[in-house]
Amino acid sequence: MTTTREPAEPGALAEPVDRVGRGWTSALSLANGAIWVGWYGPLQILLASQAKDFAPGSGMSKETMLAWVTGVGAVVSLAANPVFGALSDRTTSRWGRRTPWIVAGTAGGALSLLVLAGAGGMWTMMLGWCLVQLTLNAAFAAVTAAVPDRVPRRQRGSVGGWLGAAQILGVVGGTGLATAAGGVGAGYVACAVFTALGVLPYVLRYPDLRLTAEDRPPWSWRAFLTGFWLSPRRYPDLGWAWLTRFLINLSNSLVLLYLLYYLRDRLHYSDPDQGVLILTAVNGLTLMATVVVGGVWSDRVGRRKPFVIWSGMLMAVATALLSVWQTWPGALVASAVLGVGFGVFTSVDFALMTDVLPKAVDRGKDLGVINVANALPQVAAPALAAPIVTYLGGYRVLYLAAAVIGLAGAWLVRRIRGVD
Numbered sequence: 442m443t444t445t446r447e448p449a450e451p452g453a454l455a456e457p458v459d460r461v462g463r464g465w466t467s468a469l470s471l472a473n474g475a476i477w478v479g480w481y482g483p484l485q486i487l488l489a490s491q492a493k494d495f496a497p498g499s500g501m502s503k504e505t506m507l508a509w510v511t512g513v514g515a516v517v518s519l520a521a522n523p524v525f526g527a528l529s530d531r532t533t534s535r536w537g538r539r540t541p542w543i544v545a546g547t548a549g550g551a552l553s554l555l556v557l558a559g560a561g562g563m564w565t566m567m568l569g570w571c572l573v574q575l576t577l578n579a580a581f582a583a584v585t586a587a588v589p590d591r592v593p594r595r596q597r598g599s600v601g602g603w604l605g606a607a608q609i610l611g612v613v614g615g616t617g618l619a620t621a622a623g624g625v626g627a628g629y630v631a632c633a634v635f636t637a638l639g640v641l642p643y644v645l646r647y648p649d650l651r652l653t654a655e656d657r658p659p660w661s662w663r664a665f666l667t668g669f670w671l672s673p674r675r676y677p678d679l680g681w682a683w684l685t686r687f688l689i690n691l692s693n694s695l696v697l698l699y700l701l702y703y704l705r706d707r708l709h710y711s712d713p714d715q716g717v718l719i720l721t722a723v724n725g726l727t728l729m730a731t732v733v734v735g736g737v738w739s740d741r742v743g744r745r746k747p748f749v750i751w752s753g754m755l756m757a758v759a760t761a762l763l764s765v766w767q768t769w770p771g772a773l774v775a776s777a778v779l780g781v782g783f784g785v786f787t788s789v790d791f792a793l794m795t796d797v798l799p800k801a802v803d804r805g806k807d808l809g810v811i812n813v814a815n816a817l818p819q820v821a822a823p824a825l826a827a828p829i830v831t832y833l834g835g836y837r838v839l840y841l842a843a844a845v846i847g848l849a850g851a852w853l854v855r856r857i858r859g860v861d
Contacts (some may be wrong), residue, residue, distance in 0.1 A: 454656055454801040457593045466600050468643035469587060472543065475639020476581050477611025478618065479573065482632035483557065484511070485612070486619035486708070487572065495563050495658055506563055512597035514570045514821075519816050523576035529583045530805040531657055537649020538805070539583035539590065543840035544578025547640045551633040553577075559658055560772075580640070586805035589795040590650055597795050602736025602788035609729055630688055658802060661855030668803065678797040679807070681856040687814040688792060688850030689753050691781065694822035695843035697758055698763035699830060707836045708769055716769075720776040727780030728787070736788030745796065746854050748789040753823045753851025757844045764840035797857065 456744050489507055496503040498668035553576055585604075592600050617637060619628035658664070673680025700720065705713040713830045739748045759778035762771055829839045 443539070454652070455560075456591075457591050459593070461592050461600065465591070465647055466603050466641075468525065468599075469584065470603045472547075472640040473581075473584050473604050473645045474607035474611035474614065474772035475636045476547065476550070476577050476584065476853065477608050478615035479547075479554060479577050479632055479636035480517070480615065481612040482615035482619035482628060483570065484553070484608035486755060487557070487628050487632075488566070490625050491557075491560060491566050491625070492563075495566065499563060509568045510563070510570050513567055514574045515816060515820055517571045517574040517577055517710070519813055519820075521539060521575050522582050522812045522816070523806055526582035526586060526805030526807070527665065527668065529579075529615055531585060531652075531660075533544055533654050533657055538652050539587050540644050540649040542583035543580045544644055545637055546576050546578070546583065552578065554629045558626040558633075561808055563665035564723050566576065579634075582805055582809050582812070583675060585808050587649075588791075589798055589801075589804045589808070592795075594796055595743065596738040596790035596794075598736035598745070598789055599733065600736070601795075602733035605732040605736075605787040606729060606790070608787075609732070610812055627799040647828050652677040656802070666802050668806060669810060671799070671807065676799050679811075680723030680855055680858045682794055682797050683811055683814050684748070685753070685854050685857075686794070686811065687818060689756065689786060689790075689819060689847050690815055691818035691821055691825075692756065692760060692843045692847030692850065693779075694818040694837060695826055695846070696779070697761065698710065698822050698826050699839070700834070702830075703763070703773070703836050706730045707767060708768060708772065716772075720772060723755060724776045724780040724783075727777045728784040731784030731852070732788050735785030736792065739789045739792065742846075743792040744854030745789055746857060749854045750851050752782040752785035752789070753847055754855070757848040757851065760840050760847055761844040764837045764844065767837070793854075793857070795860065 444834040459648050472706070488510060489503070490509040492503040492510065496506050499506065501509075525546070527543060532538045532541060534541045540594050546760055547668055548574055553572035557566060560566040563762070588597060588604070604731055615632055618631040622628040624767060671679055672681075689829045701713050704710040704716040708716075710716045715730075735748060735752070756779055759782060762775040766775070794808070794811050798804055803840055825842075826839055829842060830836060
């Protein structure tokens with residue numbers, strides 16, 4: 442790969458032409474992984490441990506307390522990502538558009554994790570987690586926007602693949618740090634330190650592109666607020682791309698939501714906790730095997746839609762297996778196939794999204810709106826899954842419905858016209 446050269450002014454709004462180097466990609470991927478460590482150390486281990494400690498005497502179960510804390514945090518996340526993306530679009534700092542938000546977001550995230558480390562009850566825990574979601578989403582919005590800022594279209598699949606791999610490693614690393622630290626407080630401190638240090642190679646070694654005051658749009662509250670509505674009629678490709686991502690992520694969320702209960706109540710697996718861990722490991726291994734390869738391959742052939750379509754169809758097949766082959770070997774096969782499909786989808790769909798962004802001046806805000814399609818399914822999945830499992834046929838119908846939803850998402854990619 443060649444070394445990055447600064448594009449001609451106005452650099453921040455120019456369509457990138459020069460390929461980014463391995464160092465830039467590695468540093469940005471490390472920053473992305475560090476943010477995911479800050480999210481998933483708490484989500485996988487630490488918040489649940491605190492809920493177990495705080496629930497006695499609170500009048501609610503540990504499950505209910507955890508659901509309230511994570512649910513309120515999810516609402517903060519839904520709003521924070523596009524808002525901070527929009528603010529970074531307008532930033533004219535001498536350090537660039539994105540770097541100030543990466544630094545401030547990860548520093549704020551580290552401090553918020555320390556607030557969680559000292560939490561003494563549910564309300565402090567909820568406040569700390571909302572602050573974590575607020576600040577780390579500021580950093581995440583800026584990190585993802587750096588890709589269309591700096592990476593040419595024919596390289597975005599491979600860069601998206603490395604970011605996806607870093608995301609997976611961040612989930613695993615955050616879980617490992619939280620477990621190995623030796624306590625809840627120590628776990629939060631370990632995640633905070635890693636999150637803060639992980640962004641330093643990128644922000645110190647790679648100067649950001651600056652937005653000049655002349656290129657910044659005039660400020661208007663009305664324009665700022667209405668800008669979050671991206672009309673599907675005006676931007677049909679972006680609308681179809683958002684819908685496909687939402688549907689495929691909703692299908693995946695439906696699969697994961699009741700996996701523990703599926704193993705325990707339907708398959709009667711002897712140790713369902715261990716079973717979830719095994720299935721997660723199998724899924725992670727096959728996902729890691731395809732997330733970079735899929736992105737590189739799509740860059741080389743210069744096409745995105747076939748990869749998204751076929752990966753979505755493969756995920757739908759894996760989901761359907763959970764419905765028709767309800768055995769432990771069937772769950773293992775489904776988990777492996779799902780990882781293969783989701784790995785390709787993660788990298789190539791990210792590149793596809795950057796290819797349909799309407800305007801360079803709004804890249805951060807538009808990607809933030811697109812990222813809502815990742816978070817919203819986590820809110821919608823419980824509302825759909827609970828009545829299906831309880832009243833409409835149980836797990837067989839749930840996974841068939843998830844397969845149909847994922848298949849619809851894959852098929853609707855064909856409606857995107859502006860990308861090969």
